[in-house]
Amino acid sequence: MPTTHRAAIISATIYVGVSLGAASTFLLITVLTGDYGWVPRLGGAVWVFVLSMIILMPVVIPRVKKGVANPPRAVRN
Amino acid sequence: MSAGTKQRVTIPVSGMHCAACVTKVEKALEDVAGVSKAQANLAAANAGLVCDVEQLSLPQVEEAVRDIGYQVPWERLELLVLGMMGSHCQEIIERAVGALPGVVRVSVTPATDSATVEFAGSLTSAAQIKRTIRELGYQVSDKGTGDSALDQERHARQSEIRAQLINLAWATPLGLVIMIGTFRGYWILADFLPAFLGNKYFLFALTTPVVAGPARQFFVHSWNGLRRGLTDMNLLYATGIGAAYTIAVINTFWPDAGFGGRDATFYESAALLTWFIVLGRYLEALTRGRTSEAIRKLMRLQPKIARVLRDGREEEIPADEVEVGDICLVRPGESIPVDGTVLEGYSAVDESMITGESLPVEKQTGDTVIGGTINKTGAFRFRATQVGRETALAQIIRLVEDAQATKAPIQKLADTVAGHFILGVHALALAVFLFWFFAGFGLWFESGSRLIMSPYRLTEVGVFGFALLMSVAVLIISCPCAVGLATPAAIMGGSGIGAEHGILFKGADAIEATSKLQTIIFDKTGTLTKGEPSVTDVIALDGARDEVLRLAAVVDKNSEHPLGEAIVRGARERGLTVADAESFNAIPGHGVEAAHEGRALLLGNRKLLADRTIELGALAGEAERLEHEGKTAMFLAVDGRAAGIVAVADTLKPSTARAVQELRRMAIEVVMITGDNRRTAEAIARQLGIDRVLAEVLPQDKAVEVKRLQAEGRRVAMVGDGINDAPALAQADVGIAMGAGTDVAKETGQVILVKDDLLDVVAAVQTAKFTMRRVRQNLTWAFGYNTLTIPIAAGLLYPFIHQVVSPELAAMLMALSSLSVTLNSIAMRGWRPRIRRGGGPAVPEQPIAAERLPAPAGGSS
Numbered sequence: 058m059p060t061t062h063r064a065a066i067i068s069a070t071i072y073v074g075v076s077l078g079a080a081s082t083f084l085l086i087t088v089l090t091g092d093y094g095w096v097p098r099l100g101g102a103v104w105v106f107v108l109s110m111i112i113l114m115p116v117v118i119p120r121v122k123k124g125v126a127n128p129p130r131a132v133r134n
Numbered sequence: 135m136s137a138g139t140k141q142r143v144t145i146p147v148s149g150m151h152c153a154a155c156v157t158k159v160e161k162a163l164e165d166v167a168g169v170s171k172a173q174a175n176l177a178a179a180n181a182g183l184v185c186d187v188e189q190l191s192l193p194q195v196e197e198a199v200r201d202i203g204y205q206v207p208w209e210r211l212e213l214l215v216l217g218m219m220g221s222h223c224q225e226i227i228e229r230a231v232g233a234l235p236g237v238v239r240v241s242v243t244p245a246t247d248s249a250t251v252e253f254a255g256s257l258t259s260a261a262q263i264k265r266t267i268r269e270l271g272y273q274v275s276d277k278g279t280g281d282s283a284l285d286q287e288r289h290a291r292q293s294e295i296r297a298q299l300i301n302l303a304w305a306t307p308l309g310l311v312i313m314i315g316t317f318r319g320y321w322i323l324a325d326f327l328p329a330f331l332g333n334k335y336f337l338f339a340l341t342t343p344v345v346a347g348p349a350r351q352f353f354v355h356s357w358n359g360l361r362r363g364l365t366d367m368n369l370l371y372a373t374g375i376g377a378a379y380t381i382a383v384i385n386t387f388w389p390d391a392g393f394g395g396r397d398a399t400f401y402e403s404a405a406l407l408t409w410f411i412v413l414g415r416y417l418e419a420l421t422r423g424r425t426s427e428a429i430r431k432l433m434r435l436q437p438k439i440a441r442v443l444r445d446g447r448e449e450e451i452p453a454d455e456v457e458v459g460d461i462c463l464v465r466p467g468e469s470i471p472v473d474g475t476v477l478e479g480y481s482a483v484d485e486s487m488i489t490g491e492s493l494p495v496e497k498q499t500g501d502t503v504i505g506g507t508i509n510k511t512g513a514f515r516f517r518a519t520q521v522g523r524e525t526a527l528a529q530i531i532r533l534v535e536d537a538q539a540t541k542a543p544i545q546k547l548a549d550t551v552a553g554h555f556i557l558g559v560h561a562l563a564l565a566v567f568l569f570w571f572f573a574g575f576g577l578w579f580e581s582g583s584r585l586i587m588s589p590y591r592l593t594e595v596g597v598f599g600f601a602l603l604m605s606v607a608v609l610i611i612s613c614p615c616a617v618g619l620a621t622p623a624a625i626m627g628g629s630g631i632g633a634e635h636g637i638l639f640k641g642a643d644a645i646e647a648t649s650k651l652q653t654i655i656f657d658k659t660g661t662l663t664k665g666e667p668s669v670t671d672v673i674a675l676d677g678a679r680d681e682v683l684r685l686a687a688v689v690d691k692n693s694e695h696p697l698g699e700a701i702v703r704g705a706r707e708r709g710l711t712v713a714d715a716e717s718f719n720a721i722p723g724h725g726v727e728a729a730h731e732g733r734a735l736l737l738g739n740r741k742l743l744a745d746r747t748i749e750l751g752a753l754a755g756e757a758e759r760l761e762h763e764g765k766t767a768m769f770l771a772v773d774g775r776a777a778g779i780v781a782v783a784d785t786l787k788p789s790t791a792r793a794v795q796e797l798r799r800m801a802i803e804v805v806m807i808t809g810d811n812r813r814t815a816e817a818i819a820r821q822l823g824i825d826r827v828l829a830e831v832l833p834q835d836k837a838v839e840v841k842r843l844q845a846e847g848r849r850v851a852m853v854g855d856g857i858n859d860a861p862a863l864a865q866a867d868v869g870i871a872m873g874a875g876t877d878v879a880k881e882t883g884q885v886i887l888v889k890d891d892l893l894d895v896v897a898a899v900q901t902a903k904f905t906m907r908r909v910r911q912n913l914t915w916a917f918g919y920n921t922l923t924i925p926i927a928a929g930l931l932y933p934f935i936h937q938v939v940s941p942e943l944a945a946m947l948m949a950l951s952s953l954s955v956t957l958n959s960i961a962m963r964g965w966r967p968r969i970r971r972g973g974g975p976a977v978p979e980q981p982i983a984a985e986r987l988p989a990p991a992g993g994s995s
Contacts, residue, residue, distance in 0.1 A: 109564070
C-alpha cells in the first residue's frame with residue numbers, strides 16, 4: 058500500500074474514532090445528567106463531532122504522515 | 135549548479151487572504167520534493183522557496199498550491215517564431231526551452247508560427263528564452279501579448295476582484311431581499327411589504343443560491359485544506375455559514391425540532407455573513423494591490439525599446455535584447471534602455487526614480503548611465519555595460535521583491551499565532567458550546583434576550599440553539615485576517631518608500647533591525663569625508679605663501695601619495711605653475727628632497743627637519759595649532775632653512791554635519807571609526823559633534839570594534855563603502871553600504887544606499903522606524919480586535935446585558951478589522967522621511983584632518 062494512502066487511512070481512523078468518542082461521551086453525559094430532549098442531545102453530539110473533527114484533522118494528519126514516512130528504527134541490543 | 139545546492143526561488147501565489155492561508159501555502163509547498171523551506175507573503179502575493187533547483191519541479195509546485203485552492207500566476211510569454219518547418223521544429227524548440235531552469239510549460243504551434251511559454255521570472259527571463267530559440271536558428275519576436283510579472287500580478291488581482299464582484303453582485307440583491315423579508319414583521323413594514331417576502335420557504339429559496347453560490351468557495355477551500363490536514367479562515371466561514379443555514383433549514387421544515395422554532399430562522403445571518411465576507415474580500419483585493427504600488431512603479435520604469443547601432447545602422451530592438459557592448463543612442467525625453475558608459479554627447483538625466491536625487495544629473499563622456507532613467511536635454515551615445523537581469527533597475531526590483539517576500543521577526547510571531555489560531559478558535563468554540571449547553575443556559579438564560587443587530591428575540595430558542603449560536607459567533611468573529619495582513623502590508627509600504635528614495639532594505643528583518651538601532655558607526659574616510667585631501671592652510675615665514683605652496687608642489691610633482699597629489703592640485707587651483715624639479719629623492723616615512731632653480735628643497739615631517747638639524751622656530755607653534763585642528767602639517771625648508779608649512783586635510787561631505795545632527799536628535803549614538811591618530815580623529819569628532827571616536831583602528835580590526843560595541847548590549851549599524859568594510863558590515867546588526875550605484879546586488883550589508891549621501895542613512899532609519907510604527911499599529915488593532923470581541927462573542931457579558939452577538943455583526947466587525955489594517959498601510963503612501971522633506975540648510979564643505987597615512991613625500995604625520 059502506498060505510504061500516503063496508508064497515512065490517510067491511519068489518520069482517518071484516529072480522528073474519526075476520537076471525534077465519535079467525544080460525541081458519544083457528550084451524548085452519554087446528556088442522558089445521565091440532565092433533562093435534555095433528543096434534539097439537543099443529538100444536535101449537540103453532531104456539533105461536538107464536527108468541531109472535534111475540525112480540531113483533530115490538522116493535528117493528526119501531519120503527525121501520522123511524518124510517522125509513516127520516518128518509522129522509528131528498532132534498537133538492537 | 136550542482137545537485138544539492140540550495141537556491142532561493144520566488145514564485146507568485148494569488149488568492150491568499152490571511153495568515154492562516156500563508157501557513158497553509160507554506161506547509162503545502164514544504165511537502166514538495168526539493169523544497170526545504172517555504173515562506174509565503176500575503177501582501178506581496180508570492181512565496182520564497184529555499185530549494186534544490188535540480189530536484190525542484192515547478193509543475194509540482196503549481197499543483198501543490200492549486201490543490202489547496204490558490205493560484206500560481208506564472209509569467210507568460212507569447213512569441214512569434216518564424217522559420218519552423220513542421221512538428222520536428224516544434225519538438226526541438228519545446229525541448230530546448232523546456233530544459234531552461236524556470237520554464238514551467240512551453241507550447242509551440244507551427245501552424246500559427248507561435249509559441250507560448252510560462253515561466254518563473256526568478257529563475258529565467260524572457261530575453262533568455264528568446265535567445266535560446268534564436269540560437270536554434272529561428273527568428274523570434276514578441277507577439278505583443280506577452281505577460282510580464284507585473285501583468286500577471288495585475289491579471290491575477292483583477293480576476294480575483296472580478297470573481298468577488300460577481301459574488302457580490304449575486305449576494306447583494308438576494309441578501310437585501312432576505313433582510314427585508316426577515317424584518318417584514320417589525321415596525322410598519324408589514325403595512326406595505328407583501329406577505330410572501332417574509333415567508334420562510336421564500337427565504338429558503340433565496341438563501342440557498344447565496345450559500346451554494348458566493349459562499350461555495352469557503353466550503354470547497356476549507357475541505358481541500360482539511361483533507362491535507364491544513365486549516366484556514368475559510369473553515370471559520372464555512373462552519374459559521376453552514377451552522378446558520380442548517381439551523382434555518384431545520385426551523386423552516388421541522389419547526390418543532392427545538393432549534394428555536396419558525397421565528398428563529400437565521401437565513402439573513404447566513405446571507406449577510408456571506409455578503410460581509412465577500413465584501414471584505416472584494417475591498418481587500420481592491421486595496422491590497424495599492425500597497426505594492428512602489429514595486430509596480432519600478433517595474434513600469436523598465437524600458438521596452440532600445441535604439442542601437444548595428445552594422446553602422448540605427449535599429450530599434452526590444453530593450454531586453456540589448457547585449458553588453460552594444461552602442462545605444464538616446465534622444466531627449468527618451469528612457470535609457472540599459473546601464474552603460476557615455477561615449478559621446480552631453481545631457482542631463484533625471485535619475486530620481488532610482489536614486490531619489492531630485493535634480494537632473496549631468497552626463498558626459500565617461501559617466502555612467504542607469505537603465506530606466508529619463509534623458510532630459512541632450513542626445514548621447516553610450517556603450518551597454520549591464521543588460522537584462524544585471525541592470526541596476528532589475529537588481530533593485532529583485533531586491534525589493536525579495537525583501538517583500540521575507541518576514542520580519544515580529545511577523546513570524548504573528549503568523550505562528552494566527553496559524554494556530556484557527557484550531558484554537560475551534561477548540562474555544564467547542565468549549566463555549568459545552569459551557570453554555572451544560573451550565574450557562576440554565577444559570578443565566580432569559581427568554582426575551584436579544585441578538586444585537588437582528589430582529590430576533592430568543593423566546594423559543596432551546597439550550598442547543600442558544601449554545602450553538604454562541605459557538606458560531608465565536609467562530610466568525612475570530613478570523614485572523616487582520617493579524618496576517620498587519621505586518622506584510624506595512625513592510626511592503628515601507629520597502630516601497632525606501633526604494634523610491636534610493637534606500638534598499640534586503641529583507642523585512644533589515645527594516646525591523648534598522649528601526650531598533652542604538653549606535654551607528656561611520657567609517658571616516660570616504661563615508662564622513664570625501665576621502666580626498668585638499669590644501670587648507672599655507673604659512674610662510676617671509677609672508678610669500680604662494681611661493682611656499684609652489685615650491686612644495688614642485689617637490690611633490692612626481693609623488694603618487696594622496697597628500698602630495700593634494701598639494702599639486704592645490705597649487706594649480708590657485709593658478710600657480712608647477713615646474714619639474716631637477717632632481718627628486720623620496721625619503722620613505724619622512725618626506726621628499728628635491729633641487730629646483732639651484733635651490734635645495736626639503737618637504738616633510740618634523741622628524742625629517744630634526745634629522746637635518748633645521749630649526750623650526752615660530753613654525754613649531756603653528757604646526758601644533760594646525761595638528762590640533764586635525765590637519766596634517768608639512769614643513770618646507772629651502773637651502774637648509776625652514777620656510778613655511780603647507781597643511782592638508784580631508785574634506786567633509788556637504789551632508790555630513792546635518793546627518794550627524796539629525797541622528798543625535800533621534801537619540802542614536804554616532805561613532806566614528808578611523809585609522810587616524812587620536813588627536814586628529816578627535817578634532818574631526820569635535821567639529822561634527824560625534825559622541826564616540828574609535829581611533830587608530832586598522833582596517834582588519836573594524837569588525838572587532840563593532841563586536842565590542844555589540845558586547846556592550848547595543849544594537850549597532852556600520853556604515854561603509856560596502857566592499858572594503860565588508861567584514862565590519864557583516865558583523866554589525868545592520869550593515870549599511872553606501873554609494874552602490876549600478877551594483878546594488880553585489881553589495882554587502884542589509885541596507886543598500888544607491889547614492890553616496892549620508893542623509894540617506896538618516897532617511898533609512900526614519901523609514902524603518904515609520905514602517906515598524908505602522909506594523910505595531912496594525913498588530914495592536916488586529917490583536918486588540920480579537921482580544922476584545924472574542925470574549926463578547928463567547929457571552930462574557932450575557933449574564934449582565936442579556937444580548938448576544940449576532941453572526942452578521944460578527945462578520946461585519948471581522949471585515950472592518952482587516953479593512954482598517956489595509957487602509958492604515960495604504961495611508962503610508964506619499965510619506966517622506968523627515969530629512970527629505972526639504973528645510974534644513976545645506977552645510978558648507980568643511981576641511982578636516984587627513985587620514986593617518988604612511989608619510990607622504992613630504993608628509994608630516
